[in-house]
Amino acid sequence: METSEADNGKRLYEGMFILKASSAGKDWAKVSGDVRKLLESHNAEIVLFEKWDERKLAYEIKKQNKGVYLLSFFKMNPSEVSPVKREVELSGIILRMLLLKCDRPFEKITIRRPGDTPEEDSDFRGGPDGGDGHRRPRFPREDEGDGPRRDA
Numbered sequence: 164m165e166t167s168e169a170d171n172g173k174r175l176y177e178g179m180f181i182l183k184a185s186s187a188g189k190d191w192a193k194v195s196g197d198v199r200k201l202l203e204s205h206n207a208e209i210v211l212f213e214k215w216d217e218r219k220l221a222y223e224i225k226k227q228n229k230g231v232y233l234l235s236f237f238k239m240n241p242s243e244v245s246p247v248k249r250e251v252e253l254s255g256i257i258l259r260m261l262l263l264k265c266d267r268p269f270e271k272i273t274i275r276r277p278g279d280t281p282e283e284d285s286d287f288r289g290g291p292d293g294g295d296g297h298r299r300p301r302f303p304r305e306d307e308g309d310g311p312r313r314d315a
Contacts (some may be wrong), residue, residue, distance in 0.1 A: 173208065173238040175265040180251075181258045184217055184229035191231075194256055198233060201250055205243040210269050211236040216277040224258045236269055 180198055187194045191214065199212060215232040224230070239247075244262065251260045 171240070173240050175210070175236065175238050175269055176244075177263045177265055178202075178235045178237065179215070179261045180233040180235070181220075181224070181230040181260070182233055183225075183227055183256050183258060184231050185227075186256045187217075187231040194231075195233060197254075197256060198235075201247065201254070202235070202237055202239070205239060205247050207237040207239040207243070207247075209235065209237045220258075227258055230258055236265070 182194055182198070195212070195214070199209065202209060212235045213233070215234040217229065217231045220228055220230050248260070248262070251257050
């Protein structure tokens with residue numbers, strides 16, 4: 164991604180935060196505001212900040228079974244990433260955070276929300292069938308007839 168002088172070396176990041184469902188359910192404005200303040204305290208310029216979904220977690224995280232996902236895109240100086248990660252670890256409301264560096268400008272990013280269906284020409288892949296309803300070929304196991312054989 165090219166940076167202009169106006170960006171002052173800031174890069175675009177995508178952040179997915181999993182928040183405690185109990186806290187987010189009681190006062191979403193406060194919880195989301197706390198996450199926003201955390202980012203802004205590290206000079207992040209928020210481009211997108213929205214509640215994505217509430218889901219049951221695949222496994223327990225910090226004694227929590229449910230989480231609220233918050234999706235954000237923001238511009239931030241790369242030197243601020245480590246301090247943000249450290250604050251997230253110390254936070255009582257953020258269960259997990261995934262932070263990705265975006266290589267494309269925000270305008271060229273397609274955001275998929277829960278329940279969205281993939282477009283025909285998309286490279287969207289979801290589920291064991293790739294999201295298109297067609298099962299992928301399964302390669303035979305060694306103990307099945309067409310696999311590689313070992314001579315005893």
